[in-house]
Amino acid sequence: MLPDPNSLSGPLDPAPEAGWTDAPPRMGFFTDTSVCIGCKACEVACKEWNDVPGSGLDLLGMSYDNTGALTANSWRHVAFVEQPRPAGRPSGRTAEPEFLGMPGAQPPGRAGGAEGRSDFRWLMMSDVCKHCTHAACLDVCPTGSLFRTEFGTVVVQEDICNGCGYCISACPYGVIDQRKGDGRAWKCTLCYDRIGAGQTPACAQACPTESIQYGPLDELRERAAARVATLHERGVPEARLYGHDPDDGVGGDGAFFLLLDEPEVYGLPPDPVVTTRDLPKMWKRAGLAALAMAAAAVAAFVGGSS
Template identity: 75%
Template sequence: MVSADSLFGPIDPAPDAGYVDAPPRMGFFTDTSVCIGCKACEVACKEWNLVPDHGLDLLGMSYDNTGALTANSWRHVAFIEQPRPLGRQTPALAGTPTGPSGSAHMAEIASTTPGVPDTDPGLPPAPHPEPAGRMAAGPEFLGMPGTDLPGRQGGGERTDLRWLMSSDVCKHCTHAACLDVCPTGSLFRTEFGTVVVQEDICNGCGYCIPACPYGVIDQRKGDGRAWKCTLCYDRIGEGMTPACAQACPTESIQYGVLDELRERAQQRVERLHADGVPEARLYGHDPNDGVGGDGAFFLLLDEPEVYGLPPDPIVTTRDLPDMWRRAGVAALTMAAAVAVAFVGRS
């Protein structure tokens, strides 16, 4: 893959947009390992930004009633259910006594359980490990009759559902194709490096919608204009935290200086790897990726496709300079051919 930086050169988006003495670039880091799917971010976003009701539609899948980012859903909490074997915990817990010593042992086991984050500076404390440890031990430990219960494979290794939850949002790309194609200047880069739509200037042409590599921007029915997350431009301009991050009870959504968030995110991934969660990875944090890095990036516990994210996003306007150059050469060639033919006849 050819990186966006190799095509356009590395940039800091706000100074590149003409801001003198721009403040540090601000953004979101969403740690999906501590998201509980409460949808407080969705509600806070709608309330603060006066986003219309999306409508109650359970979509026939899980507990997801929004399905995707739309003009009326600037935050979308994805619910993904996965069967996951947890049997490796059972031998360690078999015959574990109850009481203080047993609880301590369960806490030790649960601290290495994938999907159960440990405490980490700057993050909320992990859920109490004892219930998770008891459930992982199986019905024998709980004193329940029978061993061939739903979720058990042949009475042996216990399999349970793993919930992957993630609050998706506009990525506020470093190289934003939506900005390249907007004919009215409705889309603009802010001094914080974010991308905002000015609804009073948008003419509803819709060019920005196919230009977005993430499928974030959408047109509102009965309105026609484009809408998306503004990263609460009005709030951050006053030194406030965006509504979604302010409302998040687990600090899954973290707002701050982008460089600092990237450092914090890397430390979090390293901690999860050390705690036995090798699948933890960052998405959208790399300034050398196809969009020059995102202003909103994520810690994921599975492949991006599982969360509905493109695995290898590329700024869709990356070939425009070459296309214009070739078109210019073709036009000059045709003009020269016409001139030669004209001269030859005379």
């Protein structure tokens, strides 16, 4: 069902809206990029559990990022962004020993071979399907391959997908992709089989720093707000949440993030909007135009025959 343009604000539980009765709490991901170390354990765990084909070795320029983006064969993508350190940020190795919430941890950009360096930092983020509250991919799928689960997540049934590609162009985040030689659409399922059995999604289970956190979405939002407040107190004013607001253009995301810079730096759209928002209005206008044309044709026929 296409969204009502007047209903794209305020909190919404999408599972009951999709017809699920007695639905459990909405589940999702909170990804805290301030503690991501770029280990790619999430990428590996996702591929192993979901039997996702390998992406091959493709070193992209001078980056440690060998996947590049979310694709049909990469349902989790760890981005590496190297940038100058913000002015005023402590540069000493132990200036903020609990900066990341772990005793003895280093501020972002101090890990690896950066000993003695204070002029840059790494921003790392494990990206994933956002499982939007108002999901345009669901609106345009002609076969019912995409469906809303009882946990509020969005899943592709590959055995029903006909490869039309409508969902790919409809996604405001560019998440969904077609697999070469297959033609069907693939993306993160939030490990629907695992969470249905009361287990944690593979990526969150494998994350060694708890950068990827899984649980009831309301609890994750409270935890995320507290984390941002802590970082602000510790002198990180640029920390902000992305995708948590139920009043944004997609009604909020089931997978949201704590970022240390603007969304565009991480390859995320600053103001995502559900792409099917205006379709009901457009169809209404098209219907009225068609009726007007039909009335004019009838009038011309009657006038010409009299």
